[in-house]
Amino acid sequence: MTVSHVRMDNRLIHGQILVSWNSHLKIDHLIVTNDKVAQDPMQVTLLKAVTPIGAKVSVLSVADCVKYCQSPESEKENIFIIAKFPEDGCELVERGLSIPVLNLGNQAFVRGSMKLSNTVFLTESGVKALKKIHEKGIKITCRMMPNDSENEFWPNIEKTFPDWVK
């Protein structure tokens, strides 16, 4: 399989991905993964209809996403996965998706979340999901754009949310 990038981004497919990430990675197949989104026919229609970059677009449950990425079909593709929340990223890994890096993209403010940066707000459950990802030896980055630093970001999360990483 050739998953070149996994991004956790609650905006799903949007301007930064279509413009900056696509020109950086030359995506063949964009997979949006989140169980709730995959069951929302209106959102599936929208996501599939409007992506203008010529890449194939799929909207899959997390389980189906992992299954697809392990199938022979996926081998010839350059796949970019957009998981909606850190919890989805964690589930991808727990279901057996093998990937060295998970990237934390936009996470808007939601009730109960706290600020990590101007574009990333995390809930306790999100921080716990990131901790599990980290404990599996996977590097976590926090890159909105392709030229942002690829450094390991976990220490910043640990430092910002000391009570939630316990």
Add this chain to the structure above:
Amino acid sequence: MISILVVSHGALAEGMLDAMQMITGPQEKVLALGLKETEAPEDLIDRIREAADALDDGDGVLIMVDLYGATPFNSSSRLFMESSHPIEVVTGVNLPMLVEIVMSREGVSLADLLQQAYQAGQEGIKLLPDTIRKGKTL
């Protein structure tokens, strides 16, 4: 009168209304909404819905967004699909489009105004005419 809602990334929409009113004078039933860096798409849908509800006098709302496939577009499209209000969406808003449309929105149908916006946006992009270029070749 058909209402105009401009939805963009950041402060572009607000700046466009400001620029437009320098040309047309003050306008009623126009509103700008900007996606904030920290904002969830679902929250933007709510803000667009509330703005459209507040603006609409029954003649409908034309939503002009900045970029195809991006969050302001996605959220407006979602509202288009969900809403029972007369709403239309056009993307690639530019100043020629906005100026022409705010001046043409009385006594026309929403469908016709949408077509006009689509054309005005494209026709607003021009190169310098030959009379100005004179000898200077491209």
